[in-house]
Amino acid sequence: MNDQMRYYKPFISPLDPCPPIRVKSYSTPPQLFIPFQPPNLPQFTPYEALKYGTLWPALYSPYPYGHKYVRQEEGDA
C-alpha cells in the first residue's frame, strides 16, 4: 500500500481564465506493477477481503488516495 498516485505540474498560462490547478494527479494501482501474481502472498481475513474487494493486501488500491490536485494557493510552482 505504498504511494499509488503520480503527480505532475501542467503548463500554467498567465492568461488562464480560472484559478490554475498547479499539481494534477493520476492513479497507478498495483496491477501495473505485477505482471503475474506470485503464489503464497499474504492474505486479508475474510471480512477484510470482502470490505476491500480483494483477498491480497498487495493488490489493494485505496481511493481516494492523497490529494487529487493542488490549487495555486496551496502548492509551490
Added chain:
Amino acid sequence: MWVYEKKLQYPVRVSKCDPRMAKYLMEQYGGADGELAAALRYLNQRYTIPDKVIGLLTDIGTEEFAHLEMIATMIYKLTKDATPEQLREVGLGDHYVAHDSALFYQNAAGVPWTAAYIQAKGDPIADLYEDIAAEEKARATYQWLIDITDDVDLQDSLKFLREREIIHSLRFREAVEILKEKRDEKIFY
C-alpha cells in the same frame, strides 16, 4: 448455465436522497465502459479464445453481471421515490417520459447502449488488450463517481467495485502472459 444467488455480491446502501446521482451512475449501467458492456464483451469473446483462458472470461463476465445488479440497485433506490418534478429538476425528465421509473440501458447522457461499444476481433491478444483497457476505463469511471458524490455509503460500494476492476485487469494481464508462453512446446535443458 448459471446458478443464481439471490443476494448482492457486496452490500449497497444509499443514505442520501440524490436522484441526480442515479443519472451519473447510469454511465456504469448502460455506458460504453459499463458493467453490461463488460459482461457481454467477455462472455462473447470466450468462444474464440484459447482454452487456457476461457474460464477466466466466464468467471469475470459472470461477476460483471453481479456488478450490474449492484449498480441497478443503486439507481433504483435513488429514483423509486422521486416525483416527476424531482426527476425533471435533476435532468431525468426525458428519462421519465420514456421509461417512468424503469431502469434502461443508457449512459449518463441518455445515449442508449449499443453493441458498437464492444468488440470481438478473434485475435486473442487484441481481445485481451481490449479487455484490459475496458477494466482501466471502468476503474477510472468509478473514481470519478466516487469523487462526484459525498454519500459515504454509496462511496463504500463504489470503492469495492473499483477494486474489482483492478483485480480483473491483473487477471487479464496474466492471461496475456499465459498466452505468450510456449506452453505446448517441450523445453529441454
